[in-house]
Amino acid sequence: MNRLAVRQSNFIYWASGIVSICGIVFEVLFGALGSYILGDGVKQYTLTISLFLTGMGIGASISERVLKNLIVAFIYIEFFVALIGGFSSFVMFGITAFSPAGTDALFLYIITLTIGGLTGVELPILIRKANEIGVSLNRSTARVLFSDYAGGLVGGMLFAFFLRPQLGMVKTAFLVGCINLIVAIIVLIMFRKEVKRFTTHLLVAIVIGISLLLGLLFGEEMAFSFEQKLYKDPIIHMEESQYQKIVLTQNEDDVRLYLNGGLQLSSIDEHRYHETLVHPTMAQAESIENVLILGGGDGIAAKEVLKYDDVKNITLVDLDPAVVDLANENEKLLALNKHSLQNEKVHIKHQDAYQYLEETEKIFDVIIIDLPDPNDESLNKLYTKEFYALARNHMELNGAMMVQATSPYFATEVYWTISETIESNDLQVANLHVDIPSFGNWGFVMASRNEINLNQLEIEVKTNFLTADLLPSLAKFGKDTDEDIVENGKQIAIKPNTLIDPRLIQIYERSWKYY
Numbered sequence: 001m002n003r004l005a006v007r008q009s010n011f012i013y014w015a016s017g018i019v020s021i022c023g024i025v026f027e028v029l030f031g032a033l034g035s036y037i038l039g040d041g042v043k044q045y046t047l048t049i050s051l052f053l054t055g056m057g058i059g060a061s062i063s064e065r066v067l068k069n070l071i072v073a074f075i076y077i078e079f080f081v082a083l084i085g086g087f088s089s090f091v092m093f094g095i096t097a098f099s100p101a102g103t104d105a106l107f108l109y110i111i112t113l114t115i116g117g118l119t120g121v122e123l124p125i126l127i128r129k130a131n132e133i134g135v136s137l138n139r140s141t142a143r144v145l146f147s148d149y150a151g152g153l154v155g156g157m158l159f160a161f162f163l164r165p166q167l168g169m170v171k172t173a174f175l176v177g178c179i180n181l182i183v184a185i186i187v188l189i190m191f192r193k194e195v196k197r198f199t200t201h202l203l204v205a206i207v208i209g210i211s212l213l214l215g216l217l218f219g220e221e222m223a224f225s226f227e228q229k230l231y232k233d234p235i236i237h238m239e240e241s242q243y244q245k246i247v248l249t250q251n252e253d254d255v256r257l258y259l260n261g262g263l264q265l266s267s268i269d270e271h272r273y274h275e276t277l278v279h280p281t282m283a284q285a286e287s288i289e290n291v292l293i294l295g296g297g298d299g300i301a302a303k304e305v306l307k308y309d310d311v312k313n314i315t316l317v318d319l320d321p322a323v324v325d326l327a328n329e330n331e332k333l334l335a336l337n338k339h340s341l342q343n344e345k346v347h348i349k350h351q352d353a354y355q356y357l358e359e360t361e362k363i364f365d366v367i368i369i370d371l372p373d374p375n376d377e378s379l380n381k382l383y384t385k386e387f388y389a390l391a392r393n394h395m396e397l398n399g400a401m402m403v404q405a406t407s408p409y410f411a412t413e414v415y416w417t418i419s420e421t422i423e424s425n426d427l428q429v430a431n432l433h434v435d436i437p438s439f440g441n442w443g444f445v446m447a448s449r450n451e452i453n454l455n456q457l458e459i460e461v462k463t464n465f466l467t468a469d470l471l472p473s474l475a476k477f478g479k480d481t482d483e484d485i486v487e488n489g490k491q492i493a494i495k496p497n498t499l500i501d502p503r504l505i506q507i508y509e510r511s512w513k514y515y
Helices: 003-038 041-063 070-086 086-098 103-133 137-190 198-228 270-284 300-305 321-329 331-337 352-360 379-384 385-393 414-423 471-475 503-511
Strands: 235-240 243-252 254-259 261-266 290-293 313-317 345-349 365-372 394-404 430-438 439-447
Touching: 003 070, 003 086, 003 103, 003 137, 041 103, 070 086, 070 103, 070 137, 070 198, 070 414, 086 137, 086 235, 086 471, 137 235, 198 235, 198 321, 235 321, 243 321, 243 331, 243 471, 261 270, 270 300, 270 365, 270 430, 270 439, 290 300, 290 321, 290 352, 300 313, 300 331, 300 365, 321 331, 321 430, 345 379, 352 379, 352 385, 379 385, 379 503, 385 414, 394 414, 414 430, 414 439, 430 471
Parallel strands: 290 313, 290 365, 313 345, 365 394
Antiparallel strands: 235 243, 243 254, 254 261, 394 439, 430 439
8 A cells, every 4th residue: 555545544543433432422421411301320321322322233234335435425424423413412401491391302312323323334434445445354344443442432431531520511512523523524635536526525514613613612501591491490500520410599598409400409498308307316316426427418417417516426428529519619508508518527428328338347326318319220229228238237226317218299109118128127117208398298217226206206406397296297197108009909019129129210210200
């Protein structure tokens, strides 16, 4: 091969790696979009991977029909990937804000299949072009596939550790679209002697480039206005952490915290939630010197625990440093948590709650489990028999534990499954629920090795809602929310949730379907 052919074939290998990086980024981006907007991360990532690979298979099949003008075909495939992929996140937020329910899911699945299909056409074309230049088929195939697979690893790492946390989902899509376009332009210039109407193709590239650059500069601001429609109140803070999207809204005195679109607290009624979460447990435990809080990165549960002078040490385990940083820096959250996370008694660990319990040797008097609802596999493990066994084993013999357990009204079977799962570890339980205007009716499960008598518990600190006299009434459930759940004339058998049988995810998704 002459020097030009060598340069062209080498760039083909580089191009295959670069477009592979872009393809993987789009694939995981679509999974992240589905997880954030549609919920159930495992389901959305599974569908995304399946649809993307199916699209690649369809694309590979179509590629055999591309017999002429391989370079022009590749260039226009990159044009389409750049344009469709670049605007994907932006359009997804717009559809979610303005279109009927279900439209966003349909759009996401179609666009995933489309980008997968275009990606599937790319590689066979590059392999055939390298072979056409003079590279043997076995070498061209091996090198293009190597570049493709290696690019896949790079793309996944880039998205997880840089693109999503630093740029967010809208800018990431536009930036990756720009990279696809740049590859197309370089190929167009490098093979310009083979390309008819070179100027026309270059003008198309320039138009697409201007569109993507405008999107990169202004798309996030417009998408922000779309996303604002997903929330009841004006957004005052938004960030994309390594683990989730964090949003603060405010309407007059009502400040609300959302994680991945799910409401975590409202300043007007958080006291009803956190007082029920903390104080019955503190009253049940014989000693309260050492307290473990799993979750609670907003610092409000810690604030309630710090009302007790006998508390000597609080270990707070929250996976996401960004939530804790926000709670330590934002004026609105600092007003709510009273600077609790900066108290010398509070020691913060940024770690998965399950992993922390597996590794720590500490024993606690009180354990407060304030984790997000079990709507995906990673959260489901924190609601299993195995997890509660770990928690029990780190609880003093006369200690107590409280678990937030979602709504017994909206998700009755979920609530009682959590209760049964805790109880299956030879623990005594007390079932509580309280009306919280921003959430609705919300449930908690208190557990101890000792019998729990709510009538004998005393609330000895200042509260805004909870009293010792009120506490027993929180254990009374109506017929439509008690554990005798009847469906189609048959009583549902409540079974523990386990790592081997993660039944809670399906129950949760079914329960919240219409809410």
